[in-house]
Structures are given as C-alpha cells and as structure tokens.
Amino acid sequence: MNRPVARYALTGAKGGFGRTLLAQTRLTPRVEPAVLCDLDVDGTVTMCRELGFRADELAVCRSTDELAARPPGTVAVVPDTGLLAGGDHDVLVEATGSPAAGYRAAVDALEHDRHVVMVSKEVETVAGADLARRAGDRGLGYVPGAGDQPANLVEWFTRTREVGLEVVAVGKSGEYDLVLDPATGRLRHLEQEISVDDPERLLSRTAAIGDTLRARAEAVAEIGRSAAADLCEMAVVADATGLTPDVETLHYPVARTAELADVYALAEHGGIVSRPGVVDVFTVLRRPDEASFAGGVFVVVRTHDPVTWQTLAGKGHVVSRDGRYACLYLPYHLMGVETPLSILDVAARGAAAAPANRGRHVVLGGRARAALAAGRTLTMGGHHHDVDGVAPVLLDVQRAPAGAAPLYLAAHTTLARDVAAGEPVRIDDLADPDPALLEAWRAGASS
Structure with missing residues (x-):
C-alpha cells in the first residue's frame, strides 16, 4: 500500500536545527522538503549540497514568478517567508527563532490551510495561544516539534499521568554539563574552567541533599549556568501542562542524575520543591567518563506500592533514599532527528495531533x-x-x-x-x- 508523502516548508533553514532536520529527512521515507526559507540563500544551498542534495534538486527562487516556474519536483530555496504561500507543501516547520517573523510565517501558513510544527519557542511563548486557537478554528494542527525538549517533556509527562502516577516535578537539564575531573580538580563548563577543592566531596552527597546542593552552588558560583532558552522551554511546557515554576528564576540545582528523585522531593521530605506540580531546570554534574544527560527531560513522581518500586530500584531506576519518589527520565534530545515524526503525525491527523488542554499558565x-x-x-x-x-x-x-x-x-x-x-x-x-x-x-x- 502506497502511503502519502508529507511535504514541508522550513523557515530558518540554515540554522542548527534546520540542518539536523534536513539531514534526517534525507533518510526518512514519506517526508520531503518542498521549500527552504532563509535570508542566507547561498549558504542554504551550500549546506544542502553538503547533505547530498544534487544541484538539479534545488531551485533558488527570489520572486513568486520564479517559484511558479521552477522545475517540477525541485526544492525551492527562498529568502522571504512571504514566498512560502506559493510552495507545494502540507506543513510549515517554523524555526526562525524570530518572534515577529516566525509569527507572521505561522499565521500565513494557517491562512493557507497548512499545518504548523512550531520549533521557535520564542514565538510560542508570546503567540502560542493565539496560533493554537487559529489552527483549531480551521481544523488544522499546531504542534511542537518532536526531538526538542518541550515536545519530549510534554509527551513524557502525559505518559506518566496516563498510567496514574502523581507528578511532583518535571524539567530538563541545562544544555551544557559541569564536568569535574577528580584527578585534577578541574571543573569545566563549555570553555570556562575553574579549580575546585576536594572534588570527591562535590561529586558525592551528604545525608541531607540540601547541604550537598548548597556546597555545590557555592563552588560554582562564578559560572553562569542559567539561560533564557531554558526558561523559554519551560514556559512552553508550563502552558501545555498547567505546571508552573516554584521560583521565578528556577532552582537550577547542581545535581547528578542518580540524585534527582531526592533533589526534587518535597521540602518536607528533604528536597527543594515547595509544592507538587512544578517545572524546573537542573545542571548536570558528572565525571569526564560518565554519560551526559544531554539536555534530556525528567519527571519526578511519588511512588506507591513499595514492592514495585523496590523492584525497580533494584534494576537501577532512580528512586529516592526514603523510597517516596522516583525519577523517570529520557537522557537525550535529538533536535530535528525526531521532528519528521511530528511532520508525519500532523499531516495525517491534523488538529487531532495537537496537544489537548493547552492554555496560558x-x-x-x-x-x-x-x-x-x-x-x-x-x-x-x-x-x-x-x-x-x-x-x-x-x-x-x-x-x-x-x-x-x-x-x-x-x-x-x-x-x-x-x-x-x-x-x-x-x-x-x-x-x-x-x-x-x-x-x-x-x-x-x-x-
């Protein structure tokens, strides 16, 4: 049985996300690019050639006439979102990162009866509710892009809720880890390095997790770890789930993956959370030879049947020391590598693919x-x-x-x-x- 191909337009095509999506859709059956939009047309063409596109597969179009006259089956490369309407596609993947330009592109797509996969979190935090309403009114899909943290975390949260688990906290790791080499005492965050005293003390934890977190925070105080992008992503998650921040700047604890169930326990049980149902971000602390959390996502839940969770703890799952909480996590976010799943889903199911019950929280x-x-x-x-x-x-x-x-x-x-x-x-x-x-x-x- 031949299944239909989902054709998409991509804005911000030359960006890091755009490249990962284009690289993946070269390998993904039934998903094809139709129009690529970026101010840097020549750079976009060069990138596509690096990804294996033939020269005769690409058509640079700087006007509506050129777009209409391009050879059939070619991928149009355009410099202006105003040209997207003339493209042959079912789905817009919006990845400009520009609040105003991204919003205009999304509105125009919806008005031309095209679904939208929203990757620009900057657009979503200002106009997401309006765009979701516009899409719903036209029976179209407006969805986040699989592979990025907001979509991953909303899906992970939904799964835990559907099986009846009580969610205490959800979140993600920051994009970049604190990597501490105990042999040298050097701690690295991106290009910044500092020396720390007693590295083994920082890598281990005391009986009270709060004492450990305070000591680590003091040790890395000169390193800037928070980023607007982190709060932006958590804003998208909050509006999709109804969960809200515990503090307006987020907690940003420095933690090891195995500690997360203790860290995100309620304060009355020794953790940092003041109430159930919060969004947050943590900074991974790890040794050089340990795997990263890779900007992945987590959900901390209350445990229920002790035997169930003792069994799972025995298999290596992250359960708090007192057995009250467990952390379920996905240690990756693959950017555009997984976004073809969103394109296929929204092209096939339309409005039914959109997250339910989103609002402004x-x-x-x-x-x-x-x-x-x-x-x-x-x-x-x-x-x-x-x-x-x-x-x-x-x-x-x-x-x-x-x-x-x-x-x-x-x-x-x-x-x-x-x-x-x-x-x-x-x-x-x-x-x-x-x-x-x-x-x-x-x-x-x-x-």
Whole structure:
C-alpha cells in the first residue's frame, strides 16, 4: 500500500536545527522538503549540497514568478517567508527563532490551510495561544516539534499521568554539563574552567541533599549556568501542562542524575520543591567518563506500592533514599532527528495531533539587570537568544506583575521610559512593540 508523502516548508533553514532536520529527512521515507526559507540563500544551498542534495534538486527562487516556474519536483530555496504561500507543501516547520517573523510565517501558513510544527519557542511563548486557537478554528494542527525538549517533556509527562502516577516535578537539564575531573580538580563548563577543592566531596552527597546542593552552588558560583532558552522551554511546557515554576528564576540545582528523585522531593521530605506540580531546570554534574544527560527531560513522581518500586530500584531506576519518589527520565534530545515524526503525525491527523488542554499558565517575562534608560533598544542575540540588559523570569500568570511584557515581545523594542534595576519590563514601557505580536499576546489571554 502506497502511503502519502508529507511535504514541508522550513523557515530558518540554515540554522542548527534546520540542518539536523534536513539531514534526517534525507533518510526518512514519506517526508520531503518542498521549500527552504532563509535570508542566507547561498549558504542554504551550500549546506544542502553538503547533505547530498544534487544541484538539479534545488531551485533558488527570489520572486513568486520564479517559484511558479521552477522545475517540477525541485526544492525551492527562498529568502522571504512571504514566498512560502506559493510552495507545494502540507506543513510549515517554523524555526526562525524570530518572534515577529516566525509569527507572521505561522499565521500565513494557517491562512493557507497548512499545518504548523512550531520549533521557535520564542514565538510560542508570546503567540502560542493565539496560533493554537487559529489552527483549531480551521481544523488544522499546531504542534511542537518532536526531538526538542518541550515536545519530549510534554509527551513524557502525559505518559506518566496516563498510567496514574502523581507528578511532583518535571524539567530538563541545562544544555551544557559541569564536568569535574577528580584527578585534577578541574571543573569545566563549555570553555570556562575553574579549580575546585576536594572534588570527591562535590561529586558525592551528604545525608541531607540540601547541604550537598548548597556546597555545590557555592563552588560554582562564578559560572553562569542559567539561560533564557531554558526558561523559554519551560514556559512552553508550563502552558501545555498547567505546571508552573516554584521560583521565578528556577532552582537550577547542581545535581547528578542518580540524585534527582531526592533533589526534587518535597521540602518536607528533604528536597527543594515547595509544592507538587512544578517545572524546573537542573545542571548536570558528572565525571569526564560518565554519560551526559544531554539536555534530556525528567519527571519526578511519588511512588506507591513499595514492592514495585523496590523492584525497580533494584534494576537501577532512580528512586529516592526514603523510597517516596522516583525519577523517570529520557537522557537525550535529538533536535530535528525526531521532528519528521511530528511532520508525519500532523499531516495525517491534523488538529487531532495537537496537544489537548493547552492554555496560558505563565508569563516568560524579564526584570532589568541594572537601570535601563528610556531610548535603549533591547537587542536579542546569541545562541540562547538572551535579551540584552534583561534577566528572564518565569512568572505564574496568577501572580505576575500587572502588564508584564513577555520577554520576546520586548526583544528588539525601544524603551519608552526608564526601568529601574530589578523592576519588571512592562508592555507600557515599550515604545514600539510589534503590533501583530502584541495583538496575539492579548488575544491569547482569553484562549
């Protein structure tokens, strides 16, 4: 039986995610690229050639006329999302990372009756509720991309809930580990290295996990471990699950994988969690010869039948010392390698593939790191899409400051007035927010 091929358009095609998706779909039956969009057209073509595309498989199209006239069966490479409407595809994979451009591309896709796989978490945290509503109104699918942490964690959380486990905490590891060599006392995080005293003490734990976490936090205090991307991903998870942060900056404990059930126990049982149902991020601490958590995801649950969990602990599963909690985890996120699954699923099932019961539960906002003067532009950049001068915070929507601006609505805007150090950036502080994004944010409040 011949099964239909799912054809997709990809924005941000030359980015790291785009390459992993294109590399994988060269190997994936029934998933094919139709249109690749990136400002760097020549660079996109060069990347595709490196991935094994023949020159005659690619057609650079800089206008609607060129797009319409391209040879049948070729993959169009375009510089402008406005050209996507003329492509022959069923699904848009949005991966620009640009809040405004990504939102426009997604709206245009939905208006042309195409499903959307949303990879740009920056777009999702501002306009996700609005886009999900638009898709639902048209019977289309709007889904996260499998292989990235939000989709992986939402699926993992859903599985644990479906089998009746009580979830205490969910989260992921930061993108990069703390790697400690006990032989040298050198601790590395990306390109930064420091020396630590008594490395074996940091690698082991005391009877009280809180004492261990405090000692580690002090030892690595000079290393910056939090990133806007982490909070952005947890915002997506929060809105999809209803779980919310315990603290607005997240806990970021330095922990080893085998300790997670103890770390994310309730405070009354020695852990760091003040209440059940939180999202968080931890930093992996490991030896050089130990496997990484690889930006993977975890769910910490309460145990029930002691014999069941003693049996599982005996098989090497992560169970707390007191037996009350267990950590279930996936130690990987494969980016675009798994995203073809989302493309196939949404092309086949449409709206039925979309996560159920999503809503707005958090605001990914920002506080001024230092006093910000009126007239300053809040630039966004870097690998983690940080906003210059603004510390990201994840706020429960019920307790967020009135008028708090979502971080990626504030990005690239100019301040209309001064913002004091430590104060939240509010929508009224922004002189020139993108009108469509602002409307989408406000519309999403009632979704």
